[in-house]
Structure formats: C-alpha cells, structure tokens
Amino acid sequence: MNTxxxxxxxxxxxxxxxxxxxxxxxVRMSLASSLTALLxxxxxxxxxxxxxxxxxxxxxxxxxTFMGTPPVVCGLLCYLLFSGVGPLRMLKLLYTVRGMVIxxxxxxxxxxxxxxxxxxxxxxxxxxxxAGGMGLSGGKTLLLIMNESRYQIISTYLMGLSRALxxxxxxxxxxxxxxxxxxxxxxxxxxxxxxxxxxxxxxxGIILFFISLAVNIAVSLLQxxxxx
Amino acid sequence: MxxxxxxxxxxxxxxxxxxxxxxxxxxxxxxxxxxxxxxxAVKLAILYEQDDSMKNxxxxxxxxxxxxxxxxxxxxxxxxxxNTAGAAALINWLLSKEGEDMAASYGKDKYGENLxxxxxxxxxxxxxxxxxxxxxxxxxxxxxxxxxxxxxxDYLLPKFxxxxxxxxDVYSAGTGKAIAxxxxxxxxxxxxxxKKQEEAFVSDGYSYVLDGFKAERLSYLYNxxxxxxxxxxxxxxxxxxSVKDAFKLISDGKYQFxxxxxxxxxxxxxxxxxxxxxxxTTDAASVANYADWYNYSNAGMGTCLMMANEKGAxxxxxxxxxxTFVANGGIIDS
Numbered sequence: 001m002n003t004x005x006x007x008x009x010x011x012x013x014x015x016x017x018x019x020x021x022x023x024x025x026x027v028r029m030s031l032a033s034s035l036t037a038l039l040x041x042x043x044x045x046x047x048x049x050x051x052x053x054x055x056x057x058x059x060x061x062x063x064x065t066f067m068g069t070p071p072v073v074c075g076l077l078c079y080l081l082f083s084g085v086g087p088l089r090m091l092k093l094l095y096t097v098r099g100m101v102i103x104x105x106x107x108x109x110x111x112x113x114x115x116x117x118x119x120x121x122x123x124x125x126x127x128x129x130x131a132g133g134m135g136l137s138g139g140k141t142l143l144l145i146m147n148e149s150r151y152q153i154i155s156t157y158l159m160g161l162s163r164a165l166x167x168x169x170x171x172x173x174x175x176x177x178x179x180x181x182x183x184x185x186x187x188x189x190x191x192x193x194x195x196x197x198x199x200x201x202x203x204x205g206i207i208l209f210f211i212s213l214a215v216n217i218a219v220s221l222l223q224x225x226x227x228x
Numbered sequence: 229m230x231x232x233x234x235x236x237x238x239x240x241x242x243x244x245x246x247x248x249x250x251x252x253x254x255x256x257x258x259x260x261x262x263x264x265x266x267x268x269a270v271k272l273a274i275l276y277e278q279d280d281s282m283k284n285x286x287x288x289x290x291x292x293x294x295x296x297x298x299x300x301x302x303x304x305x306x307x308x309x310x311n312t313a314g315a316a317a318l319i320n321w322l323l324s325k326e327g328e329d330m331a332a333s334y335g336k337d338k339y340g341e342n343l344x345x346x347x348x349x350x351x352x353x354x355x356x357x358x359x360x361x362x363x364x365x366x367x368x369x370x371x372x373x374x375x376x377x378x379x380x381x382d383y384l385l386p387k388f389x390x391x392x393x394x395x396x397d398v399y400s401a402g403t404g405k406a407i408a409x410x411x412x413x414x415x416x417x418x419x420x421x422x423k424k425q426e427e428a429f430v431s432d433g434y435s436y437v438l439d440g441f442k443a444e445r446l447s448y449l450y451n452x453x454x455x456x457x458x459x460x461x462x463x464x465x466x467x468x469x470s471v472k473d474a475f476k477l478i479s480d481g482k483y484q485f486x487x488x489x490x491x492x493x494x495x496x497x498x499x500x501x502x503x504x505x506x507x508x509t510t511d512a513a514s515v516a517n518y519a520d521w522y523n524y525s526n527a528g529m530g531t532c533l534m535m536a537n538e539k540g541a542x543x544x545x546x547x548x549x550x551x552t553f554v555a556n557g558g559i560i561d562s
Contacts, residue, residue: 084413085297085305092309094414095368095397178397179382194530195377196558 004202011203018179023207026184029097029171030164033104037164038157041109042146045116045156050124050145060117066110071103075173078103082174095176100184103170108160115159119152120145154223158216165212185211272537274550276455279471284497284546285347286375286421287447288322289429290315291410292436308413313358314367314394315416316438321388323353323448331449334383335548339555343378343451343548350448355440360393367396370407370415372493373528376400378548402528404491410434421546422493453497454550456533457483457542465542475501482521484541486532489524498544533558 011019048060080086082094093099127148131141146153168186175182177191185208192201276282293310321327328346335343358364375381376398385396399409403420407429410418420426426445429435435444455465455474463483468474478485479502488495491510502508508515508522515522523541525532529549536543 080300084308084310085299086412087299089305089308089413095399176397176399178399181397191377194373194528195556196530196533196553197556199557 004199005206007199008203008206011200012207019204019207021180022183022185022188022204023211025097025182026165026208027211029100029104029184030161032097033101033108034157034161034164036101037105037108037112037160038153040105041112041160042116042153042156044109045113046120046142046146046149048113049117049120050128050142063110063114063117067114069107069110070169071107071167072169072173074103074107075170078106078170078174094174095178095182097175097182100171100175100182103174104164104167107167107170108163111163112156112160115156116149116152119149119156123148151223154219158219161215162212165208271459272456272533272543273459274454274547275457275461275466275542276468276471276474277452277547279452281471281501282453282455282497284421284451284453284493285423285447286344286419286449287423287426287445288319289418289420289426289435289444289446290319290438291416291418292434294436295411295434296432297411297413305413310413311364311367311416313364314360317357317360317364317392317394318367318369318388318396319417319438319446320353320355320440321357321392322384323351323446324357325352325354327384327388328352328448330384330387331380334380335378335551339551341551343551344380344449345451347448347450351441351446353440357392365394367394367417368399368415369396369417369419370399370401370409371419372403372406372421373400373530374421374494374546374549375419377528377530378552380548402488402490402492402495404495420493422496424496425493451547453494453544454547455542456536456545456550458540463542472501472503476503478542479503479506479518479521484521484523484536484539486523486525486536486539486541486543487515488529488532489526490528492529494529494544494546501544529553530558 044063048056048063078099079094081088082091082099083089084094086094093102124145127145128141131144136144166186168190171177171182171184172187172190175184175187177183177187183191185204189201189204189208192198192204290312291310293308293312295308297305297308299305322331328350331344332346333342335341369381371381377400381396381398385398389395399415400406401409403422403425406415406418406420407425409415410429411432411434418429430444437444438446455471457463457465463474463477463481465474465477468477477483487498489510489512495510499508499510506518508518512524515524523535523539525535527535529545530553532543533545533550533553535541
C-alpha cells in the first residue's frame with residue numbers, strides 16, 4: 001500500500017504519458033456520459049414521478065428493471081450493434097470513446113430517471129396543490145417541482161457520475177481497453193493486475209479515489225450553496 | 229448555515245485524506261518484517277520446459293476484406309471495412325529485417341533472456357512500406373494477451389508508428405476471442421498462437437495471401453510453454469520423462485491444476501497434453517467430472533497465475549507471460 005501510494009504520487013507528478021491518457025479518457029467519458037444521462041434522465045424522471053397517466057406504474061417498473069441491467073449485458077448489446085458486422089457498423093463506434101459514452105448513457109439514464117422519480121413522486125402532490133391554489137400553468141408547475149428537487153438532482157448526478165467512473169464491464173467490451181485510446185482507470189487496473197503489476201494497479205486505484213473525492217467535494221460545496 | 233455546510237464538507241475531506249495517509253503509514257510498519265516470516269513459503273516456479281511439444285509459435289494473419297462475414301444471426305454481411313493497406317504495411321514491417329531483429333532481441337536487457345525467438349525459415353519481407361494516408365492510418369490489431377502483456381508490442385509498435393505515421397490500436401484477448409473479434413470485422417490483422425484455430429480461420433476464408441508472401445499464416449516467432457507449479461513439486465513433474473508424463477502425474481494424483489478455460493492458444497495447447505483417456509477438450513463439459521482438481525477458470529493468463537500461486541496448483545503458461553509476471557512482482561510469497 002505504501003509503495004503503491006508512493007508510485008501513485010510519482011505517476012501524478014512525473015507527468016506519465018500513459019497515465020495522462022488514461023485519466024483524460026476516464027474524465028472525458030464519465031463527464032460526457034453522466035451529463036447527457038442527466039439531461040435525458042431528469043425530465044424523464046420528473047415526468048414519471050409527477051405525471052398522471054395510466055401507463056405510469058408500468059413505465060416505472062420498466063425503468064426500475066433497466067436500472068438493474070448488468071453492465072455487461074448493455075456492453076454486449078452495444079458490441080453487437082457497433083461491431084464490424086453489426087447493423088450500425090457504418091458509424092464505426094466500436095473501440096471508440098464515443099461508443100463507450102453511448103453504452104454508459106444507456107446504463108445511467110434509467111438510474112437518474114429512477115432516482116428523480118422516487119423523489120418527485122413524494123413532493124409532487126403538495127407542489128401541485130400549492131400551484132393549483134396559485135393558478136399556475138402545467139409547465140410552471142413542472143418547473144416548480146424541479147426547483148423543489150434541485151438538491152436531489154445533484155445527488156442523482158453524483159450517483160450517475162460515480163457509476164460512470166466505476167463501471168468496467170460495459171466499457172471493456174465496447175471500448176476494448178486499447179492503450180492511449182479507450183483505456184480508462186478501471187480497465188487499466190484490470191490490465192495491470194493481469195500482468196502481475198499490483199503496485200501500478202493500486203496506484204491507479206488511489207488516483208481514481210482522489211478524482212472521486214475531488215468531484216464529491218466540489219459537488220458538496222455546490223449542493224451546500226443550493227440547499228439552503 | 230451556508231458556512232457551516234462548507235466547513236463540514238472540507239473537514240470531512242481532510243479526515244478522509246488523513247485516514248488514507250494513516251493507512252499507508254500503518255501498512256509500512258506491518259509489512260516490513262513480512263519477508264523473513266514467509267521465507268519458507270512455497271511459490272510458483274517453472275518446473276518443466278524446453279520440450280519440443282511445448283513449442284509455442286506465433287503467427288501473423290491479414291484479415292481478408294472479402295471474408296464471409298456473418299452477423300450474430302448468421303446472415304451474410306457485405307461491405308465490412310478492413311484496412312488492408314495498413315495491415316499489409318504493418319505485416320511487412322514486422323517481418324522486415326529491422327522488425328524481426330527487434331522482436332528477437334526483446335527482453336534481453338530486462339529479463340536476461342529474449343522472450344521470443346525467430347523461427348527458422350520465417351518469411352522475411354523486403355517490400356517498401358508506404359507512408360500512412362488518411363484512409364490507411366488507423367490499423368486495428370487483434371492479438372493474444374501473451375503478446376500484449378509481455379510488452380513486446382509496446383516495444384515494437386512506437387518505432388513503426390513514428391517512422392511511417394500509422395497508429396495501431398491493439399485489442400488483446402485470448403486467441404479464441406482475438407480471432408472471434410477479427411471474424412466480427414473488428415480487426416485488420418491478427419497476431420496469435422494457436423495453429424489449429426489459425427488454420428480454421430484460413431480455411432473459413434477469413435485470411436488471404438499478401439503480395440510477396442507464400443501463405444496466409446505467417447509464422448515467425450516462437451517461445452516455449454512452461455509447466456509451472458509449487459516449487460516443492462508434490463507431483464514430481466520435474467523428473468518426468470516427457471511433458472505428457474508430467475501431465476499424467478498431475479491427473480493421476482489429482483493435484484490441483486488451473487486451466488485458462490477461455491479458448492486461448494494456451495488453453496488449446498494444454499488440452500493436447502493430458503492423457504487421451506481423460507477426454508479433456510476445450511469444452512467445459514469435458515472436465516465436469518474432474519472439478520475436484522481441474523479448475524476451468526475462463527480468465528487471462530495473469531489471473532490464472534495468481535490463482536495457481538494462491539492454490540499451490542500446477543498451470544501451463546507461455547514463458548514470456550510468466551517471466552513478465554514474475555518480474556512485475558506478481559508472484560507474491562503466500
């Protein structure tokens with residue numbers, strides 16, 4: 001652990017090119033996929049949580065099922081779609097960061113939607129009553145609900161981001177863990193472990209932990225500002 | 229209130245960092261005396277090697293753009309894009325005098341011996357290598373973990389990339405998966421080590437003869453598989469007359485054995501070494517009755533070596549991966 005910590009520091013401060021590319025790809029992929037998933041998932045979750053329509057319960061159950069989809073299944077699906085013989089082969093997405101982002105969006109959006117749904121469905125009736133009393137339109141009511149759950153949006157985003165950072169099954173299938181191109185922290189840790197290089201694996205793990213810590217501090221500060 | 233929240237967040241972060249540092253410091257104290265305590269521990273060692281039947285030959289095959297590609301449902305797929313010019317350039321360079329000399333000397337300074345040797349009569353290319361163009365720049369190579377994990381490609385490819393302007397994406401998996409990856413149209417060339425699977429790849433029409441070469445399968449490097457096991461060798465394979473006898477000693481005594489179980493080149497080699505009466509093939513069903521000693525693990529070489537080290541089991545490995553694994557500190561006294 002100590003040598004690994006030492007190596008982690010050495011890797012960070014010596015400007016290791018491979019590490020730079022691994023961190024770069026990890027951050028790029030996680031941010032792109034979690035932000036897109038947030039944009040898609042929040043409206044979906046608010047709609048599922050506050051809507052009053054017949055199929056709502058069915059859709060909620062369906063979404064909860066997607067929340068539990070094993071990442072490797074999602075990875076396999078994307079692999080088959082993007083593969084050189086797959087139906088979407090002309091997009092050339094296999095073994096690219098863009099392909100990994102798509103797989104991650106498919107995984108994270110249901111989680112974002114599900115978490116938003118559970119929060120919104122608890123505040124929606126009260127907000128709707130208030131909004132009704134003030135004579136607000138449907139659109140404005142939705143905005144009010146979103147405003148009421150802004151704290152939850154941030155927690156939800158963090159959840160999505162940590163899923164993107166931590167995920168390994170789907171990204172290794174769709175990304176292929178190609179050095180300098182699609183190798184992220186988690187797949188690199190697997191690679192180094194397979195080569196018996198535990199110190200480097202552990203060093204990468206420590207760096208991943210610090211990235212996660214930094215993001216969480218930043219978001220907690222932001223959340224603190226918003227929640228009051 | 230706002231201030232308080234901020235303060236708490238910063239405090240928490242500081243505590244976590246401190247805790248982590250403390251963890252590091254604590255383990256140093258705990259691990260320093262460890263080496264003397266485990267000096268007598270058994271660890272994985274090479275027990276049997278250099279038998280002719282343990283020869284491990286690596287071949288290059290260019291992927292045929294007109295191969296009978298099929299989708300997951302078995303329907304024929306046309307217009308699969310394969311970078312044939314890029315693959316030809318890379319193969320011509322790997323088989324040039326420069327490429328072959330580099331490959332054959334790899335590992336001498338780091339491991340004290342070369343990890344790969346040049347095959348007698350390996351094809352040598354003198355063809356001029358064109359510089360990369362936008363259409364041919366990106367070359368996709370599908371290879372086995374043993375080639376990639378040994379660091380051979382990290383040593384060879386930068387030279388080729390800098391000189392001619394290509395970029396090579398290396399996808400690495402067991403030979404079975406590496407070949408399947410190419411059959412799915414995701415590779416321009418493969419670099420693998422399993423004769424039977426390579427010949428099937430050729431006879432199924434997935435490879436073709438490059439200009440200036442005589443065959444689809446361009447075998448050029450070799451090393452040896454090694455039988456590894458606990459250094460006190462309870463089955464006594466060290467003194468076996470042949471490698472097949474060594475495997476018979478293991479199966480007769482039901483000593484723990486870790487098999488790759490992933491359709492890789494190493495797995496394919498291993499199943500040919502057991503006594504025929506056992507009927508062991510690469511199919512998991514064939515070893516169902518031996519589950520008490522035969523571990524069909526479906527994992528990469530490194531993972532399997534760790535497993536064997538933990539269990540005190542025997543294992544077949546290619547020598548390059550074993551030496552790299554040991555040099556990286558992967559074999560830890562248990």
